[in-house]
Amino acid sequence: MTRGAGRLRTAATTRLSRDARPRVAVDTILFAFRDHQLQCYLVELARGEAAGQWAFPGRLVRIGEKLDEAARADLAASTGLRDVYLEQLFTFGDPTRDPRTHVVSVAYMGLTAAPETVSACSAKYAQGRWCGVERLPRLAYDHPQMADYALNRLRAKLEYTNIALYLLPPAFTFAQLEELYATVLERELDRRNFRRRILASGLLRRLSQERRGAHRPAALYEFAPRSLRTIEML
Amino acid sequence: MTRGAGRLRTAATTRLSRDARPRVAVDTILFAFRDHQLQCYLVELARGEAAGQWAFPGRLVRIGEKLDEAARADLAASTGLRDVYLEQLFTFGDPTRDPRTHVVSVAYMGLTAAPETVSACSAKYAQGRWCGVERLPRLAYDHPQMADYALNRLRAKLEYTNIALYLLPPAFTFAQLEELYATVLERELDRRNFRRRILASGLLRRLSQERRGAHRPAALYEFAPRSLRTIEML
DNA sequence: CGACTTTGCGTCAATTCGACGCTTACCATA
DNA sequence: TATGGTAAGCGTCGAATTGACGCAAAGTCG
Incomplete structure (x- = not known):
């Protein structure tokens, strides 16, 4: 501008x-x-x-x-x-x-x-x-x-990078991640398949569930730093 | 510069x-x-x-x-x-x-x-x-x-566009196309699979083989204009 | 406690993909 | 004209991927 x-x-x-x-x-x-x-x-x-x-x-x-x-x-x-x-x-x-x-x-x-x-x-x-x-x-x-x-x-x-993780807080649930994908892509996603896909990609790391009470769902996830592929191009 | x-x-x-x-x-x-x-x-x-x-x-x-x-x-x-x-x-x-x-x-x-x-x-x-x-x-x-x-x-x-066709003359053979891919990608390609893949993608159109004698291989191909997807982004 | 959500594990069938066999057509040249 | 080389074209087989979907355990909320 x-x-x-x-x-x-x-x-x-x-x-x-x-x-x-x-x-x-x-x-x-x-x-x-x-x-x-x-x-x-x-x-x-x-x-x-x-x-x-x-x-x-x-x-x-x-x-x-x-x-x-x-x-x-x-x-x-x-x-x-x-x-x-x-x-x-x-x-x-x-x-x-x-x-x-x-x-x-x-x-x-x-x-x-x-x-x-x-x-x-x-x-x-x-x-x-x-x-x-x-x-x-x-x-x-x-x-x-x-x-x-x-x-x-x-x-x-x-579809092919971990870029979505930059739109989420440091720890998040699968439901949040899926909602993000579904919303941005304007398409329904199958929970089971989505989960399989994401886990297979190795983008996520299960967070140790220290304090899970307090209105928190069971499992949290975070970035898996090792999969931070730099696909800056394309 | x-x-x-x-x-x-x-x-x-x-x-x-x-x-x-x-x-x-x-x-x-x-x-x-x-x-x-x-x-x-x-x-x-x-x-x-x-x-x-x-x-x-x-x-x-x-x-x-x-x-x-x-x-x-x-x-x-x-x-x-x-x-x-x-x-x-x-x-x-x-x-x-x-x-x-x-x-x-x-x-x-x-x-x-x-x-x-x-x-x-x-x-x-x-x-x-x-x-x-x-x-x-x-x-x-x-x-x-x-x-x-x-x-x-x-x-x-x-891998996902017809961009290679801009590097070839208007009519070309599968062998040429395959050599281009193999050279640029620095990787061996299986002729049969490559052929299948390219044909499935619908990028090519078989050229009518008017004059094929004169040191010309049997089949020539050209651009299939309909498949000129504009994938300018990504 | 009961309705609901999240998580997590599997199954099944259709599709895709890599490795590979084989035939035919054309051309060059001995 | 026989022969070898190369391009074209067809098809098979098994492994891996993917979409549709069932189901159960665990936690949340009213």
């Missing part, structure tokens, strides 16, 4: 028209599984000509910044969340995607376990909120495409 | 230090299947401090250009090839990847059917040549990572 570009417009693009080059931005589609649905985090733009529209958080990349670090820092500034799983998605470079200037945006997908404390600190935004992916409002720029892309990627990677 | 940035260095980065932003480039790893091996196209840089080193063709993106069109145009300028299958791979943004300035590079993978006529027209390059992916020379910048990434992606997509 392009927050901040407005400030530079007169100074930069006019004076420099010959040397003008596209700017680079990062935008992050942050997912969480909350209230039995897959949600993503939206911000309401406060500045620029897209003010009032909803979008994904993001900003221009500064000289010397790594892309993922820029995305991570911006996410921390926009949501207060750190330790988010981030994965580069796709780079959107259509010159008309931002009506003002040519901004090339590197889209990231972020996954986090149901966060309770989220604050839209940054003054760039009027507000921030979680929104179920089924009923997104009209989004600014080409962010609808980004949402599609991210959702498709998430669905695809559910 | 960063060809052309040298020219702008004094003018741009000095004068503009406050407004300075990363530049955007596209680099393309172009593959072809030639001489029984998977090869990719390399250029020898003629300018800048990396002069003399080998790299993948690419250039800075100009205001108003789409990323894929920039990649396509640069490929045409560098190799004379048009009608290349292009797919965005990954965006490399480490600020130190180009020692001079911060250049964010959107890497593309290109596939083409064994091209006979390739000329390194562009004055940016001292020369261009095809090189087997097994014995690449030392590459400039972070292009070795790009090569790895592209190769991994190509291998992965061979």
Whole structure:
């Protein structure tokens, strides 16, 4: 996206028209599984000509910044969340995607376990909120495409990676995991078969059931670190 | 990559230090299947401090250009090839990847059917040549990572898309297709099973065998256009 | 206590997949 | 024209995977 570009417009693009080059931005589609649905985090733009529209958080990349670090820092500034799983998605470079200037945006997908404390600190935004992916409002720029892309990627990677575990708390039950899968994939799953599949994949590790009373189901599971295959590509 | 940035260095980065932003480039790893091996196209840089080193063709993106069109145009300028299958791979943004300035590079993978006529027209390059992916020379910048990434992606997509067909001429035999798969995947394939798999996938269409004499094997195949699934994502 | 959920173990049949045998057609060349 | 090599094409067999589903033990909640 392009927050901040407005400030530079007169100074930069006019004076420099010959040397003008596209700017680079990062935008992050942050997912969480909350209230039995897959949600993503939206911000309401406060500045620029897209003010009032909803979008994904993001900003221009500064000289010397790594892309993922820029995305991570911006996410921390926009949501207060750190330790988010981030994965580069796709780079959107259509010159008309931002009506003002040519901004090339590197889209990231972020996954986090149901966060309770989220604050839209940054003054760039009027507000921030979680929104179920089924009923997104009209989004600014080409962010609808980004949402599609991210959702498709998430669905695809559910099938062959442990990526779902980033959407869950450190310990969880099979029922939770299955609900996550069924919801995101929009498909019924057979409990028995699902269990077999997941266990066969070796993604999970049975948690020692220290304190299980206190309204807790019998068995908890957690990440099996050894199966943290880096399928960053594909 | 960063060809052309040298020219702008004094003018741009000095004068503009406050407004300075990363530049955007596209680099393309172009593959072809030639001489029984998977090869990719390399250029020898003629300018800048990396002069003399080998790299993948690419250039800075100009205001108003789409990323894929920039990649396509640069490929045409560098190799004379048009009608290349292009797919965005990954965006490399480490600020130190180009020692001079911060250049964010959107890497593309290109596939083409064994091209006979390739000329390194562009004055940016001292020369261009095809090189087997097994014995690449030392590459400039972070292009070795790009090569790895592209190769991994190509291998992965061979398994579940028709992407291989972009590396073959319009009509080809099963033996050719199988050799391509076996070479790229570096693994022996059972002819019978391979045939079954490919036919089951519906990717191929039997060509009417009009003129088959003249040193031509019995059966030719071509693309089955209906199966041109767009699995651009994942 | 009784209804309900979660967990966990199995079964069965259809499908997929790897290893492999065999025949036919075409071509080159001795 | 006989022969050997290669591509094409068909089919089998057994192991592994996968979807549909039954069932019982354990825990939770009202």
